[in-house]
Amino acid sequence: MSLEIGVFDGLLLAGVVLSAVVAVLVPRRTSAVAVFLVFGLLLALLWARLDAPDIALAEAVLGGGVTGALLVDALASKQAEVPRRRSWALATGIIAGIIAFLGMGWVVSRLSEPSGQLPLLVDDHIGGSGAEHPVTAVLLNFRSFDTLLEIAVVMTAVFAATAVSDRSWTRTLSASGELRIIAVVLLPVVSLLAVWMLVAGTTRPGGAFQAGAMVGAGLVIAHLTGTRRTSTRGPWGDALIVLGLVVFILLAFSTAVGGAGWLVLGESWASTAILAVEAVLAVSIGVGLARIFLANRREPGEAR
Amino acid sequence: MNYPALLPALVLLPLLLAAVTALVPRGSRRTAGAAAASTTGALGIGVVALIGGGSWELALAGWEAPLGITLRADGTSTAFLALVAVVGTAVTVYAAAEPSLAGGPDFWPLWLVLWAGLNGVVVAGDLFTIYVMLELVTIAAVALVALGGRSAASPALRYLFVGVVGSLLFLLAVALVYAETGTLDLPQATAALEPGPVLTSILALTLLGMGTKMALFPLHAWLPVAHPAAPAAVSAVLSALVIKAGVIVLWRIWFGIADGTAAVQVLGVAAGIAGAVAVFWGGAMALRSSRLKPIVAYSTVAQVGYFAIVLSLADGSAAGWSGGVILVLAHGLAKAAMFLAAGTLAFAYGTDRLSRLHGAISHTPMTVAALAIAGISLAGLPPTFGFVAKWQLLVATIEQGEWWWIGVLLLGGLLTFGYTAAMVRATFNRPGDDEVPAPYPVPAILAVVPFILAIASVAFGVFSAGLVDLLAEDPTARGRP
Numbered sequence: 001m002s003l004e005i006g007v008f009d010g011l012l013l014a015g016v017v018l019s020a021v022v023a024v025l026v027p028r029r030t031s032a033v034a035v036f037l038v039f040g041l042l043l044a045l046l047w048a049r050l051d052a053p054d055i056a057l058a059e060a061v062l063g064g065g066v067t068g069a070l071l072v073d074a075l076a077s078k079q080a081e082v083p084r085r086r087s088w089a090l091a092t093g094i095i096a097g098i099i100a101f102l103g104m105g106w107v108v109s110r111l112s113e114p115s116g117q118l119p120l121l122v123d124d125h126i127g128g129s130g131a132e133h134p135v136t137a138v139l140l141n142f143r144s145f146d147t148l149l150e151i152a153v154v155m156t157a158v159f160a161a162t163a164v165s166d167r168s169w170t171r172t173l174s175a176s177g178e179l180r181i182i183a184v185v186l187l188p189v190v191s192l193l194a195v196w197m198l199v200a201g202t203t204r205p206g207g208a209f210q211a212g213a214m215v216g217a218g219l220v221i222a223h224l225t226g227t228r229r230t231s232t233r234g235p236w237g238d239a240l241i242v243l244g245l246v247v248f249i250l251l252a253f254s255t256a257v258g259g260a261g262w263l264v265l266g267e268s269w270a271s272t273a274i275l276a277v278e279a280v281l282a283v284s285i286g287v288g289l290a291r292i293f294l295a296n297r298r299e300p301g302e303a304r
Numbered sequence: 305m306n307y308p309a310l311l312p313a314l315v316l317l318p319l320l321l322a323a324v325t326a327l328v329p330r331g332s333r334r335t336a337g338a339a340a341a342s343t344t345g346a347l348g349i350g351v352v353a354l355i356g357g358g359s360w361e362l363a364l365a366g367w368e369a370p371l372g373i374t375l376r377a378d379g380t381s382t383a384f385l386a387l388v389a390v391v392g393t394a395v396t397v398y399a400a401a402e403p404s405l406a407g408g409p410d411f412w413p414l415w416l417v418l419w420a421g422l423n424g425v426v427v428a429g430d431l432f433t434i435y436v437m438l439e440l441v442t443i444a445a446v447a448l449v450a451l452g453g454r455s456a457a458s459p460a461l462r463y464l465f466v467g468v469v470g471s472l473l474f475l476l477a478v479a480l481v482y483a484e485t486g487t488l489d490l491p492q493a494t495a496a497l498e499p500g501p502v503l504t505s506i507l508a509l510t511l512l513g514m515g516t517k518m519a520l521f522p523l524h525a526w527l528p529v530a531h532p533a534a535p536a537a538v539s540a541v542l543s544a545l546v547i548k549a550g551v552i553v554l555w556r557i558w559f560g561i562a563d564g565t566a567a568v569q570v571l572g573v574a575a576g577i578a579g580a581v582a583v584f585w586g587g588a589m590a591l592r593s594s595r596l597k598p599i600v601a602y603s604t605v606a607q608v609g610y611f612a613i614v615l616s617l618a619d620g621s622a623a624g625w626s627g628g629v630i631l632v633l634a635h636g637l638a639k640a641a642m643f644l645a646a647g648t649l650a651f652a653y654g655t656d657r658l659s660r661l662h663g664a665i666s667h668t669p670m671t672v673a674a675l676a677i678a679g680i681s682l683a684g685l686p687p688t689f690g691f692v693a694k695w696q697l698l699v700a701t702i703e704q705g706e707w708w709w710i711g712v713l714l715l716g717g718l719l720t721f722g723y724t725a726a727m728v729r730a731t732f733n734r735p736g737d738d739e740v741p742a743p744y745p746v747p748a749i750l751a752v753v754p755f756i757l758a759i760a761s762v763a764f765g766v767f768s769a770g771l772v773d774l775l776a777e778d779p780t781a782r783g784r785p
Contacts, residue, residue: 107480107505115486121371145312145364145373149424149436152319153443156417159326160447163410164457235327242323249320252312262312264366 009049015042021097025090033071040064053205054135057197061213066289069220073293130270132203139207140274144263148248151281155245158288165295183225190218198282202271208281215286220293232291241291244284248277308360310351311375314385314423315437318344322416330409337412338400344419345396348389355382357774361429369430369489376429379774380629384426384552387633390760391544391640392419394753398644399537401749405647407451407535414451418444418541425549431478431488434553438474438517442467445546449534456533463530466516466523470550473513477506477557494560504567510557511575517550520575520612521582524605528589531604532597532656536647539597543604544640548632551611555628558615576616580712582609587719591726596646596656599723600639603682606716607635610697613709617700624704626775627696630768634681634689634761641678641757645671648750649731652743664731668746672731674754679724681761683717689765696772 019039026032040063047056122134122142129137139147194214201207222230231237251273256262265273321340328336359378363369377385399406399415406415421440428434446467450460482488484506485496497503512523519527531539562568586606593599610631618624648671649664650656665672677688684694694713701709764771 103505104476107501108483110501111480111483112502114483118370118486125367125371141365142367142371143365143373143432146430146433146436149315149433149440152322152417152420153436153439155323156414156440156443156447159410159413159417160443160450163414163447164450238327242326245319246323249316249323252316253320256309256312261366262309262362262364 208278211282212285216289219290318420326413333409341396345393370487374429459533470516477509514554531601540643579609579612583716590723622776624700631693637761638678644754658730670751674758677758683720
């Protein structure tokens, strides 16, 4: 793996590091969030330049989109300004950061040449995996157990956000006409993108996590514009949130009891199983992300 | 029957039950959750009995490492699985008896996820799987702390930040392992890693990351805030089990890949010094505290110091290794007993201030007895489980010729004895107590559960010879070539 570093890459790299540092150091919250959003965008571009479009997509929709939405929402809740940072803490942080940066750089420069054996193994076995895209093959077949656990982490995070909320879930929003237009225009586009990312995931970059983020974005837009029956709060939301994990685990149990072993996918039905699992995962991730966003949200004018 | 095929169930069954329990209406979730958690406990005990003294291995999804993921259970895994099953079942009974001591209906799904993660950390044979399991444990543990109410919000948030930083440091170590060796399987990576700066950085990052998660001095400041803020049942799980997940991961990686180079030895000595300071600092702060739960929390800070010292003592010494693992078990049982007993007293008196607990010894003698017995096991007096652990560590200090650790071990024991005595003395009757309004009556089960755990921390000490031998045979307890 050799990398040609051109002027554009150099600028991009400098931009990522600079925006990261500025996002941490800038004292005003609004500026910090704005710089953070720029940072997310540059990082996504950097991943794309590194030939990792899957990570670029995930960074764009999760790191930029979802996190950005949460941060902007947090900005809107009026709270006391952060206390002034002490200068010695700042100095310690900067010095430690520089030392860590140089140290990691030195260690990385001492790494052995990659043997490239694992990518070759993936290429050898991708034929029977049920996915044509190597990332999907790794996530949903070779290392499907880890993906199952990650879905469990997402579910737990949703449980956590729900547990600390006040459970005032009965409100419905009334929307004005302009907001309705936004919903009518945006929702079909977002739904289409979600399905495309899901189906595309078997052959090219995309997959359950990216599609799930789209579903989540759609649900948040729908809820904020007052679209009916789109609240992720309540028992139906709960059911959809756990659905992905339950289906995945039931698949694991059925392969263990009636099949060739835990999570072993037969060649003939692997691609169907992968697409089906990804579809339910996308729904669960999407509803879960929307729940995290909405569980603790106060409507404008509502007392805390 | 192919028994190793049971290994994934240790993780997937509690996860499935967590998802199902979350759908049960809040009113009846306690019954459902208790049933689900008891099932998980029974599965754990069953698997431990089947593994016995053997070791299991299972490749998942039909792919061998490095392409796929392998689960492994050896003697150390078995011992920890047994601890999780015993303490987990006890905490389940305790939490089901009094919802306010568990944090309400939200407790149950989170507790089941946490249990899945704890089982998973010790049977994972793949570094990235270990990372995801630790994430599961951390997220669930943070949420459980937050169930402690409004005052727990800030400690929980702090715990989250610290936990995530620890995870990221560990993830960086895992990334270095993969970049250097091209595999994530722990035994394969161990075989492929050569001594050098990369190996040293992997160890340093793991030590920092896990040191953060196990609250090793000076990275401990979050623990004395987070553990007391949580509901009593949660505090017990955090101190007895969650801390240990970090300890086990640190040990596995350290003893898997550490070599004899000077840089690694410096790291080991640094960890040992941090551990020794932790023993004194934690003990001293526990002696200074005037409330029950912070005393028990600082006591954990002190005990974590021993786990860091084990990095020096168990290096090529089977006695040091088995002593370390038994210390994990003994501390788990004793600390769970202590936190549950402290929770019961706080429940009865509405506060855990030592100055308000006088008369508790006649009001609920069994709870106070649990506190005292657990303290004696922690201090390492014979014939308790804690004594067996400390004895093995003493043998290791002599084998290694590192006699100075003896001073740390003994002084730490004295401090433990000191704060246990302070806690028990506060419960004595004072003249004129007859006129004091009676505290809230304690349901018998809230006193019995900590008492049984405390008795277990003594009884296992009497029958531990087989366990010592079993652990000494573990592949991790190998000497340096």
